[in-house]
Every structure is written in C-alpha cells, then in structure tokens.
Amino acid sequence: MNAAVPANASAAPTETDAVVIGAGPVGLFQVFELGLLGMRAHVIDSLPFAGGQCVELYADKPIYDIPAIKVCTGRELVARLLAQIEPFAPSVHLGQQVDTVRRETDGRFRIETSAGVQLLATTVMIASGVGSFQPRRLKVDGLAAFEGSQLFYGVPEAAALAGRRVLIVGDSDTALECALGLAAPGPARAAKVTLMHRRDEFKAAPRTIDAVRRLRAAGQIEFIAAQASGLETAQSRLAALQVTTADGTTRSLPLDTLLVLTGLSPKLGPIADWGLALERKQLVVDTAKFETSEPGIFAVGDVNTYAGKKKLILCGFHEATLAAFGAAARVFPGKPIHLEYTTTSPRLHRALGVAPPAEQ
Ligand SMILES: Cc1cc2nc3c(=O)[nH]c(=O)nc-3n(C[C@H](O)[C@H](O)[C@H](O)COP(=O)(O)OP(=O)(O)OC[C@H]3O[C@@H](n4cnc5c(N)ncnc54)[C@H](O)[C@@H]3O)c2cc1C
Structure with a gap:
C-alpha cells in the first residue's frame, strides 16, 4: 500500500463496502458471498470481459471438478457465476487496471484505476489470480x-x-x-x-x-x-x-x-507495490479470514499462498466465503455475524430476491 492520505484529498470517490480486484471466477463468487452478508461491492478487471483465466485461457474447454456440475466450459461457468451475482447488482469496471490502493486517515482504502475510477472502500478483496492480463x-x-x-x-x-x-x-x-x-x-x-x-x-x-x-x-x-x-x-x-x-x-x-x-500474458503488476507481504510473488494470508498482512485487505484465489494451497476454483470459492465473514466484521463492527442457510433464511431470500417456498 501507498502512504496514507487524508480522505477527500481530491475528487470525491464513490463509497462502497468492498472493492473486488479481479473478475475471475473467484472474484465473482466473492461478490456473491459479500452480498449474502449484506455488503455492496465494486468489481474491477483489466480485461474487457469477466471470467479471468476461464475465459481468457480456456473458454471452450471442459471443467469437470466444480461441485455438482458434471461438466461445463470455462465460459459456461462464468455465465453461471454472473447470473448468480445478479441479485447483488455489483458495479463492474472492466478494461481497467487497479493502479493504487492506499489507506486513508479514517482507515478506509482509496482505490484508483487506470481509467480514473476512484473508490473509497472499507475492505479490499484481491482476487487478481495470476495477475493482470496485458498484451504481449x-x-x-x-x-x-x-x-x-x-x-x-x-x-x-x-x-x-x-x-x-x-x-x-x-x-x-x-x-x-x-x-x-x-x-x-x-x-x-x-x-x-x-x-x-x-x-x-x-x-x-x-x-x-x-x-x-x-x-x-x-x-x-x-x-x-x-x-x-x-x-x-x-x-x-x-x-x-x-x-x-x-x-x-x-x-x-x-x-x-x-x-x-x-495474446495476453499475466503480470503481477501494481499489486507488488502495495507493501503487502509476498512469498514467491503471492500474497501471504491467514486461513481463518484470508486476510493479507494489511488488516482490511483480503486475498483469495490463485493470488494467495498458505500452507497446503491448491490453485483450484473450488478452493478459491471456500476462501471467498471465509474472507466475506472477515470483511463483514470490519464493515459491521460490533454486529454479530451469523451463519445463515440460503435454504431457510428469510433474510437471505430477500437479499436473493426469491420468494420462500410455500410451507408444506
Ligand atoms: C488451461 C487451464 C485449465 C484449468 N482447468 C481447471 C480446472 O479444470 N479446475 C479448476 O479448479 N481450475 C482450473 N484451472 C485453474 C483456474 O482457472 C484458476 O484456479 C482460477 O481461474 C483462479 O481464479 P481467480 O479468480 O483467482 O483468478 P483469475 O482467473 O486469474 O482471474 C484474475 C483476474 O484478475 C484480473 N487482475 C489482476 N490484477 C489486476 C489489477 N491490478 N487490476 C484489475 N484486474 C486485475 C485479471 O485480469 C484476471 O481477469 C485451469 C487453469 C488453466 C490455465
């Protein structure tokens, strides 16, 4: 991270609970998990489309190890993830890289993209995978x-x-x-x-x-x-x-x-300059909240490292779930965060925009 600057130093940024850096499969699922816990998110990706490696590297190849989906292509998985996050209507900023993340004096983070988008977020979820895809x-x-x-x-x-x-x-x-x-x-x-x-x-x-x-x-x-x-x-x-x-x-x-x-090749890019603890170009996280060395900045998916790490989409989904609980503790300080089932929770049904099934 860059040095702290006073809030409102220049143009007024858009305030949000969370900024998700990377619209790969894990970044998209991160939006879903944040949404279930009542947090609004902005998602940013340097590619002009969502999906990360799944779309950029193997859009039409089959994936066989997503739970409960016997087989789907990279593109189909991303289409399903995008449909799943629709109820939470995240703001999506494509075709722009996150250049800077710096802590403000009030503890929040100011995020700036290469296209000039400015956001002020309580938490940052880095889901930047193998890096920002740049043309060769x-x-x-x-x-x-x-x-x-x-x-x-x-x-x-x-x-x-x-x-x-x-x-x-x-x-x-x-x-x-x-x-x-x-x-x-x-x-x-x-x-x-x-x-x-x-x-x-x-x-x-x-x-x-x-x-x-x-x-x-x-x-x-x-x-x-x-x-x-x-x-x-x-x-x-x-x-x-x-x-x-x-x-x-x-x-x-x-x-x-x-x-x-x-073609495009991934570059770790500016993430390396944000002062976060790195191990072999990957962000070191704890396995309870998937928080980086900087409180309030979480890292999920291929970009993080911890004992036993496996670079699989399934593992990234688990990490995003726990990271959302970690983020909720910062966004709603002092408020107990309960685990609720999507099957039975009326609050989650309202959040998802689905009517609860009629009682039998
Ligand atoms: C050929 C191939 C086949 C695979 N098959 C499988 C499989 O069968 N099953 C499985 O589980 N996994 C598979 N994987 C691995 C899987 O694709 C990755 O684990 C997964 O894509 C990681 O998701 P992610 O969201 O963490 O990162 P990514 O998919 O890498 O997405 C990260 C996104 O972040 C963006 N980004 C990075 N830095 C910035 C920045 N500063 N600003 C803005 N945007 C940024 C990138 O542009 C990218 O779109 C396969 C991988 C490959 C290459």
Missing part, C-alpha cells in the same frame, strides 16, 4: 510511439481499417479471424491483408486455419513466416515493418495499420 508487446525500438494511431494490440472496428494495408501479427483464432474479416468482400474490406507469424503453423481452430489457407491460395491474404526486426517511418508515420525470415533475409512490409494479436 512487439519489441521493436521506436514502435511504441505509434500505439493507438497505427499500432493496435486488439481488434479495432473493422470499418476503421477499410481500404488500408493491414499487417496482422499472430497465430491465434483472434489473429486469423481478424485476417478473414478484413479480407472478406464488403464495405469494411482492407486494401491488403498480410498475416505474419514466425512459422507457417497456427494454434487457431482447424476450420479457421483452412479458411485462411483458401484465401491465401486465392491471393486475398498474404502470409509471411518472419519476425519483426525494425521499422521504417515517413513523415512521422509508420511506413513499413522490417521483418526477418528464418533464412536471415530481411524484407520491408509497407503498411498503414499494424495489428499485434499475439
């Missing part, structure tokens, strides 16, 4: 200056690329589907589509690879097996990417727009 950047000197104008690490609106010479770097479904979309006849068609990967093998779905091969054969997509090695500019604009092939030949690929779609 192309390492070419001087290239960063064109980010946002000619260089993009995501897929812009297709219409914005109509009539342009577009160079796409990557071998994933996203990269190949982007190439197919830009080469397809229609108003958004690019003037030229070049796909580059270091070898002529792709990790995209076989059907997508076949479709790209057909357009390559028809001359509608050019493919080059090479790696970026330099750049050329003209009138302060990126004019071409210099690339080197496996045999050491260097070529120049003229372009208007460069799309680097080589």
